[in-house]
Amino acid sequence: MCGIIGRVGTDEAIDTLLTGLENLEYRGYDSAGVAVQNGSGIKIQKQSGKVAELKQAIDSDLLSGEVGIGHTRWSTHGPPTDENAHPHTDSTRDVAVVHNGIIENYATLKSSLQELGHEFESDTDTEVIPHLIQYYLDEGASAETAFRRAIDDLEGSYAVAAMVANEHVLYAARQGSPLVVGLDDDGFFLASDVPAFLEYTDDVVYLEDGDVVVVRPDGVEFTTLEGHAIDRQPETVAWDPEQAGKGEYDHFMLKEIHEQPTSLAQAIEGRIQGDEPGEVALESFPPGAFDGIERIQFVACGTSYHAALYGSIAMNQCGIQTSAHLANEYGVSAPPVDENTLVIAVTQSGETADTLNAMRRAEADGARLLTVTNVVGSTAARLADDVLLIRAGPEIGVAATKTFSSQAVMLLLLAQCIIDDLDGTCEDRRALYNDLSGLPDTFSSILEDGTAKALAEQYLGAESYFFIGRGLGFPVALEGALKFKEITYEHAEGFASGELKHGPLALVTPETPVFAIFTGDEDEKVLNNAEEAQTRGAPLVAVCPAGHRAVDIADAHLDIPAVDPDLAGLLANVQLQLLSYHAADALGRPIDKPRNLAKSVTVE
Template sequence: MCGIIGHVGNGDAIDTLLTGLENLEYRGYDSAGVAVQNGSGIEIQKRSGRVSELKASIEDRPLRGRVGIGHTRWSTHGPPTDENAHPHTDSTEDVAVVHNGIIENYAELKERLSARGHEFTSDTDTEVIPHLIQQYVDEGYGNEAAFRRAVEELEGSYAIAVMLSGEHTLYAARQGSPLVVGVEGEEFFLASDVPAFLEYTDTVAYLEDGDVAIVDPDGVEFTDLEGDSVDRDLETVDWDPEQTGKGEYDHFMLKEIDEQPTSLAQTIEGRIDPERGAIDLEGFEPGTFEDVSSVQLIACGTSYHAALYGSLVLNAAGVSARALLANEYSVCAPPVDEETLVIAVSQSGETADTLSALRQATEEGARTLTVTNVVGSTAARQADDSVLIRAGPEIGVAATKTFSSQAVVLELLAHRLTRDVVGETPYDLESYLPALARLPQQVDDVLEESDAERIARHYRDHESYFFIGRGLGYPVALEGALKFKEITYEHAEGFASGELKHGPLALVTPKTPVFAIFTGQEDERTLKNAEEASTRGAPVVAICPDGHRATEIADAHLEIPDTEPELAGLLANVQLQLVSYHAADLLGRPIDKPRNLAKSVTVE
């Protein structure tokens, strides 16, 4: 979704704002803009296109100011034009606003304000906010009171930062969209995500729904909408600023694929003890889930594939579990009660559909738990319990390292759940735990030895790409297809391998490579399905260990090390990530910024 940055301090704000926008561009890159207090009023530059274009424009026509706000947009209301770019102002340009979210009652507000003489110049819902604030200022309200009155009238989801002419103060509010404050001495920052200002400070406070933050050179005040003080503790973010940069890599995606040995090591650190045969997931002692009778996992996109992975592990162990698309939960959720555990899986912890489903589950009496990558995220605060995947910051729009860490955390949770619910573990810990301890090194081996670039080059001119797998290979097939389509723009589909002959086989031609995933579970059946595709002329790429029988019928082979079936799919997934990356690179696609997509979907 969109990215917000704000700065209050003694130094010039422009460099900070532009750096923040560059760091946030993964949240939206249709247009960008900044506004600063220049000593005589508010000065704005904004334009459609990337942040780099805005930066070049500011170099030609410099801005100066110690207080400012900035925004990088992912379009919802109105196309990406100069007029629709943020910040938006009222008619007098005394109020500047940046906004992430959707104002659901903007049409009603716009009609009312237009009747009072306000003229609008954009197609956005955001533009009603500065006009509404100015209306209250015109009626005699002070700046802060006008801001609060305006926010009270807004319906929908929003994160808002506001600046009024002649005042070195930022006003911010949040409802359903993330906002975080950063503090470093006498410098203060406001952003929709920590990476925006991480190189300046790692000390943060997270706003919660209904919060208002007033930031000026003297500090930060947190209140509710009525003006009553609320406590928001300062926390230290355990992220290295270098993690949010590309370093020597051409793309964040490749960097984050290569970071998986480290992210997986962080995920399991202190949580497994192969010598004792023990799993110790912090905060979840034996008996934690003994009252649970069924599990629902809710998520979207890549996180849904991880949720499906976790549900299959639980079902195989005898715990009733279902993975459900969070954006369909309101219309097709199965019944829940106090014995239902609903697990929300979200990399950012801010995914709007997942948060909505989580709220619904809570209202219906379910116990809730969040699996996320972000400390202090809305999902982590909203759920009864949370588990961090510890993958470190992920900037590339196409999720990579977070998928593997989510799947591992869900496997660790599955151990605790099955021990509590059915009295058994879902796997043989004597073999599983040593294999899990080896997983980071095995991923590193795959990265070092992968033949994915050659295979991507060989099949680059084909028409469609199928990915098949059985059991735990099925969510990996779905994830492989998703990665391929979202960054190459080529048609790709993932299937449970047995479903090929129930329709999709009609689409198979010699121009339809089939990537077949072999995990060590039901491999003979997957092999039979791959052979069916091969006899119709489709080239088959087998993802399996060396010496596997699939290599005898396959046209190409992506090797994975021998391991437990519960982990083999995660190694296969790394190979498929590399295939997608190299295919997109060969096609010249904007890999980190695929068209029409943004990293965190914070509106439904």
């Protein structure tokens, strides 16, 4: 989940590399570094800390050159120190490498190299790669052959970019970690994610597992590890470069919360049809597309799991047999799968390692795979039989916001298609479709409400924060708690409301505010559970429409418009996102870069 940037061009590389690292810092910010080929060898500058600190320390004269690589790190092997920062080099410093992923056999490789006299300076698994390249160079191999042989020795997941002294060439390979090539009029880019170079070009080539790419000033060569040429066609990314900037907002998270009306409009566009909306039409899924499916399993992690749970509950309520699974547990305790099983992977980036592994397991058992993702050309999109894009645009803040709402809405739309094909038992859905069509405007009305900020300040300093819901309110409670703990560093937990009395009620005190989510379904039971906590001293905050009975009972109220119960939880979630944001802001937390977390988790 580190960030990689590489540049081969006709102009100075350093400014482009630093811009790329700033754009990628959401992927890791423990340390950062750059290496540039300046005609007289490779020059490196790296250090622990954020990219801004590296940028201040950069000596542009020393790092002059037209070819370079950079890296921003999220630590896996070794703490975030200067020595463990990338790029890493061999003993002669004629080879420099940046790497994302985990080399599983690094200890064996390192031991063998040490026996041959190689000296290591870091605690990382990455450092074995430049030493392997050096070893093969010393045996007389060309730089390209040495790179290929080194890659062939690796076991695990990786995206690797390397440069060799006095060659204006970058060598790169991927296996299980994302890597993309950017095609520019003045040269070429390598990166772990498109936003790294989006302001320079939107023409990209996504590498696939097993690909090796050689980037020279005059062109890019795509081959297998064995050197056989392969065809990789460029695609145009439909993202506006301005979407990857903060604009007028103090934080990416706040910007992305406020982008939800737009992202939802993009998600819905063309997918709900009729003058009076009454039909869902998803590309690639005509009527009958799901005939023969007997069971549905969702796999996902983190926020995407909460969206998957939302979709699963919606389908179950209409008589379709579904289950939602944490992808990292799916490999341990997956339910039975066969050719009549549809496995739906929900992943913002399309590169989440645990989700990809769950997909591969399901594929091996014969399941049909469908990916719901935000990224065209991602590994999950290529691995699946079918893809449903959420069209949310780039999301830079580590804490997912607009992608959750877009994922949940897309799963509701997908549910309608599946329900029709499998003869589900939903009631008249015209009210749902009407409210879905108006959802962007409804979200906008919530974003104009300042109540969440006032409540965040009112309850600042509480011992714990509890979020409860029932039915479709339950995944929203989980997501509300996750957002709160992610960016405030305060203790927060989400519960099915009925579970309060099965243990969590023992934790309730006057210093544990309880946020109760009312969707319009089973509200009386949610209110009864909430009152149990209130009776024991807990402040009760009702997240519900004005005029709801809970407003008169609660100590405080977060207002949401009255909508179809299938959508009410998503409106509640916006208020909880704002609550988390304003609490974190009042506490002075680094909202876009919460400690120990990174945006895309590409290691297990």
